[in-house]
Amino acid sequence: MKQLRSRSSGPRPPLALAVPALLAVVFLMLPLAGILARTSWGELGAHLTSPGTTQALKLSLLVSAWALGLSLVLGVPLAWLLARVDFPGKAFVRSLVLLPMVLPPTVGGVALLLAFGRRGLLGPWLEDTFGVTLPFHTSGAVLAATFVAMPFLVISLEGALGGLHPRYEETAASLGASPVRVFLTVTLPMVAPGLAAGAALTWARALGEFGATITFAGNLPGTTQTLPLQVYLLLQDSPEAATSVSLLLLAIAMAVLVALRGRWAGAPRSAEASHRTAEEPGPEPPDDGTPAPAAPPAPRESWSLHAEVTGFDQLTLDAEPGTTIAVVGPNGAGKTTLLRALLGLTPRAHAALRLGDTDVSGLPPHRRGVAWVPQDGALFPHLSALANTAYGLRAHGVPHAESRRSALRWLGRLGVGHLAGRKPAQLSGGQAQRVALARALAACPRLLLLDEPLAALDQTTRARVRHTLRTHLDGFGGVCLIVTHDPVEAVSLADRVLVLDEGRVLQDAPPGEVTRHPRSPWVARMLGRNAWPGTATTDGLRLSGGGHLVAAEPLPAGTDALAVIGPEAVSVHRGRPSGSPRNVWPGTVREITTSGSRLRVLVSSTDAPDLVSEITPQAAAELGLAEGVPVWTSVKATEATLVPR
Numbered sequence: 295m296k297q298l299r300s301r302s303s304g305p306r307p308p309l310a311l312a313v314p315a316l317l318a319v320v321f322l323m324l325p326l327a328g329i330l331a332r333t334s335w336g337e338l339g340a341h342l343t344s345p346g347t348t349q350a351l352k353l354s355l356l357v358s359a360w361a362l363g364l365s366l367v368l369g370v371p372l373a374w375l376l377a378r379v380d381f382p383g384k385a386f387v388r389s390l391v392l393l394p395m396v397l398p399p400t401v402g403g404v405a406l407l408l409a410f411g412r413r414g415l416l417g418p419w420l421e422d423t424f425g426v427t428l429p430f431h432t433s434g435a436v437l438a439a440t441f442v443a444m445p446f447l448v449i450s451l452e453g454a455l456g457g458l459h460p461r462y463e464e465t466a467a468s469l470g471a472s473p474v475r476v477f478l479t480v481t482l483p484m485v486a487p488g489l490a491a492g493a494a495l496t497w498a499r500a501l502g503e504f505g506a507t508i509t510f511a512g513n514l515p516g517t518t519q520t521l522p523l524q525v526y527l528l529l530q531d532s533p534e535a536a537t538s539v540s541l542l543l544l545a546i547a548m549a550v551l552v553a554l555r556g557r558w559a560g561a562p563r564s565a566e567a568s569h570r571t572a573e574e575p576g577p578e579p580p581d582d583g584t585p586a587p588a589a590p591p592a593p594r595e596s597w598s599l600h601a602e603v604t605g606f607d608q609l610t611l612d613a614e615p616g617t618t619i620a621v622v623g624p625n626g627a628g629k630t631t632l633l634r635a636l637l638g639l640t641p642r643a644h645a646a647l648r649l650g651d652t653d654v655s656g657l658p659p660h661r662r663g664v665a666w667v668p669q670d671g672a673l674f675p676h677l678s679a680l681a682n683t684a685y686g687l688r689a690h691g692v693p694h695a696e697s698r699r700s701a702l703r704w705l706g707r708l709g710v711g712h713l714a715g716r717k718p719a720q721l722s723g724g725q726a727q728r729v730a731l732a733r734a735l736a737a738c739p740r741l742l743l744l745d746e747p748l749a750a751l752d753q754t755t756r757a758r759v760r761h762t763l764r765t766h767l768d769g770f771g772g773v774c775l776i777v778t779h780d781p782v783e784a785v786s787l788a789d790r791v792l793v794l795d796e797g798r799v800l801q802d803a804p805p806g807e808v809t810r811h812p813r814s815p816w817v818a819r820m821l822g823r824n825a826w827p828g829t830a831t832t833d834g835l836r837l838s839g840g841g842h843l844v845a846a847e848p849l850p851a852g853t854d855a856l857a858v859i860g861p862e863a864v865s866v867h868r869g870r871p872s873g874s875p876r877n878v879w880p881g882t883v884r885e886i887t888t889s890g891s892r893l894r895v896l897v898s899s900t901d902a903p904d905l906v907s908e909i910t911p912q913a914a915a916e917l918g919l920a921e922g923v924p925v926w927t928s929v930k931a932t933e934a935t936l937v938p939r
């Protein structure tokens with residue numbers, strides 16, 4: 295009721311639009327009303343069960359079923375090609391697919407005659423080689439129906455494939471599935487609603503086909519006379535019977551459209567999974583990081599990494615087995631491009647890649663042994679957590695039962711064994727991440743790529759999953775690359791932090807080193823530190839934005855450098871401090887935010903760049919700090935570290 299009220303109380307449509315729209319509805323309704331009004335209901339049964347009509351109905355069902363079958367066999371691969379592959383002449387092929395939809399069907403029939411008729415391009419050859427004569431034969435009616443109906447399948451499926459994010463297919467490939475297996479086990483099930491809609495429309499169109507059939511295949515009772523052709527004949531001899539058969543066709547078409555609207559029209563099911571929230575619908579085990587007691591140890595093999603990347607990203611990366619590298623950098627730095635290059639999935643960068651002793655550079659993605667966990671996990675929504683986890687093993691030829699046992703063990707290790715039977719849509723963000731990780735690890739990769747694995751999770755879940763991740767990465771024998779924007783993630787998970795900017799390596803060092811000596815203002819700020827660029831002087835730094843900083847350990851004068859100041863080293867005062875600090879600036883509090891149990895106070899000044907100070911809430915209260923309050927900031931010379939750039 296509430297919804298009804300709110301709908302009716304919406305803005306009134308302007309008359310200039312409402313009137314023609316109403317006329318359009320009436321225009322579409324009237325012919326249908328005509329059929330309903332003129333149907334002789336008393337004779338309907340007799341008309342529809344007359345021998346001619348039942349024969350035509352059987353033929354129609356046969357022809358439309360064959361047309362649907364042919365459309366599926368030819369149209370599904372064509373739709374996939376149009377949606378997934380860039381090839382020259384694609385626009386032309388797409389127009390070709392659409393052509394039968396806009397071409398007058400009789401013209402289509404003429405065209406078919408000129409191609410497959412007795413004197414057509416292929417007709418004589420078909421007749422000589424296979425003894426097949428298509429015109430005036432049921433197979434001709436099938437051909438005509440396929441010609442006009444297949445576009446509905448191709449267009450509908452191409453649309454569904456376009457709405458399916460390629461990361462599902464790419465993830466399946468990274469788990470070792472060949473392109474055909476990916477198509478059959480991931481692509482097709484995920485676009486099933488679009489495929490079903492396309493198939494239903496195709497079938498309905500084939501059932502109603504008239505013009506091309508009569509032109510190409512003729513109107514032979516029992517051979518090519520389908521229901522629409524029979525309506526045409528009946529119209530001359532028995533208009534009432536024609537109306538009854540028309541009603542039958544109308545009812546079938548309407549039934550298909552009503553069914554489509556309710557069940558199949560709309561986005562592919564993937565959307566469901568990608569909009570998963572961090573809510574916890576099911577119980578969580580108390581300690582996610584604890585391996586299940588019964589789980590046998592993971593197979594321990596080890597693979598080092600050597601990669602030389604060229605293209606947008608230009609870097610060389612070497613890592614010992616078991617190393618976890620956090621890949622950080624500003625937006626557009628090339629982090630995702632690096633991962634995709636290692637997977638062999640982008641033309642924007644190429645990776646010469648050696649994993650252990652094997653050079654995998656020339657191998658397709660599914661044979662590289664590089665597993666990828668995209669940001670949202672990209673669990674296949676039509677498979678249970680268990681089947682998702684077993685996916686890579688099955689792709690590697692492990693028998694069904696064994697792969698499920700192994701998958702169950704991995705889910706147990708990741709603390710989500712009790713959720714094995716659930717579909718991804720029934721998992722929380724944290725649970726899904728763990729299943730995605732279990733799936734990647736179960737495939738025994740030699741290189742593991744995690745793309746912002748914790749980004750979609752709330753703070754509490756994030757801490758728990760980070761702990762789980764740390765535990766399981768410790769047992770992983772390959773190299774793991776984690777793209778992250780989160781400094782805590784970078785510092786707590788990684789053995790090394792790789793800082794990228796514009797596709798180049800800005801810094802590649804252990805987390806402690808990057809924290810102490812960040813090489814760019816971006817990294818320093820990401821790690822929560824103040825970073826001021828400038829040029830070294832004999833006693834400190836001439837700041838790029840104006841002002842001067844005194845540092846206890848200056849660099850050679852003229853060096854392009856970065857001053858790094860921890861926020862805890864910045865003191866805030868209400869009056870000008872008189873003690874030892876060499877660096878003192880007046881300023882105004884611009885923003886106060888919380889950071890754990892402390893407060894971060896952002897102070898802007900005309901004499902120095904913005905400065906963040908971290909103080910206790912008690913100190914802030916004693917100083918009476920609030921936004922807009924004038925203050926003084928000070929930094930000891932010993933607390934300012936100068937880092938060459």
Ligand SMILES: Nc1ncnc2c1ncn2[C@@H]1O[C@H](COP(=O)(O)OP(=O)(O)OP(=O)(O)O)[C@@H](O)[C@H]1O
Nearest residue numbers: 606623624625626627628629630631632642779794
């Ligand atoms: N398909 C593409 N075609 C053209 N340019 C692209 C394409 N994908 C990415 N780029 C560009 O390549 C550069 C690196 O992109 P990439 O996605 O690797 O950055 P990123 O570090 O992962 O960024 P973010 O943190 O925003 O995800 C950017 O300049 C981006 O605009």
